[in-house]
Amino acid sequence: MKNLNICIDIDGTITDSYFWLDKAAEYFNIKVKHEDFKEYEFCKALGISEKDYNGFYEKYKFEYHRQDILRVGAKDVINDLYMNDNIYFVTARDKSLENITSSYLKNNEIHFHGLYVLGTHYKIDKAEELKCDIFIEDNLNNALQLSNVGFKVLLLDATYNRHVNDPGITRVYSWIDIYDEIVNYKFLQKVI
Numbered sequence: 001m002k003n004l005n006i007c008i009d010i011d012g013t014i015t016d017s018y019f020w021l022d023k024a025a026e027y028f029n030i031k032v033k034h035e036d037f038k039e040y041e042f043c044k045a046l047g048i049s050e051k052d053y054n055g056f057y058e059k060y061k062f063e064y065h066r067q068d069i070l071r072v073g074a075k076d077v078i079n080d081l082y083m084n085d086n087i088y089f090v091t092a093r094d095k096s097l098e099n100i101t102s103s104y105l106k107n108n109e110i111h112f113h114g115l116y117v118l119g120t121h122y123k124i125d126k127a128e129e130l131k132c133d134i135f136i137e138d139n140l141n142n143a144l145q146l147s148n149v150g151f152k153v154l155l156l157d158a159t160y161n162r163h164v165n166d167p168g169i170t171r172v173y174s175w176i177d178i179y180d181e182i183v184n185y186k187f188l189q190k191v192i
Contacts, residue, residue, distance in 0.1 A: 004085040004133040012138035015068040017158040073175030082111040092121045
């Protein structure tokens with residue numbers, strides 16, 4: 001029996017938060033600094049229409065999701081947690097990306113017990129179904145929704161999620177921080 005049910009977002013959480021921003025900026029020939037990326041929506045950060053950004057995304061989503069850059073430490077921490085905990089990836093990616101997402105995780109040798117490609121940012125129902133103990137997220141709106149219904153959320157720091165003060169959300173700065181928070185949580189819950 002595994003100790004915890006850990007739900008993990010993918011984009012911006014196990015992958016680099018700014019990979020897509022950089023690719024879109026290059027495509028639209030726009031200069032943008034990561035520290036100026038204050039909102040989760042790329043179109044707002046780039047000053048382009050949502051329609052233009054969506055056109056870019058649809059054109060390149062398969063190619064770029066194959067190339068996503070892993071965050072430092074993500075693979076090692078997830079694989080270590082996998083030994084004692086249930087690892088579930090819960091992503092808002094649209095269903096057309098399910099196979100490529102599964103292949104990406106497997107090609108990067110990231111172990112997991114389940115992959116849920118929801119096609120929506122609403123993750124509460126899936127977290128409840130999975131009896132989630134900890135949810136690792138980077139999207140502030142998702143984190144607040146999950147926290148507001150009682151889930152413990154680890155929010156991976158990014159320039160677009162720094163304006164939050166919520167008792168159910170713990171800000172983390174790296175995958176080492178995530179590992180430490182989970183170990184501390186287990187100790188407090190006496191599930192080690």
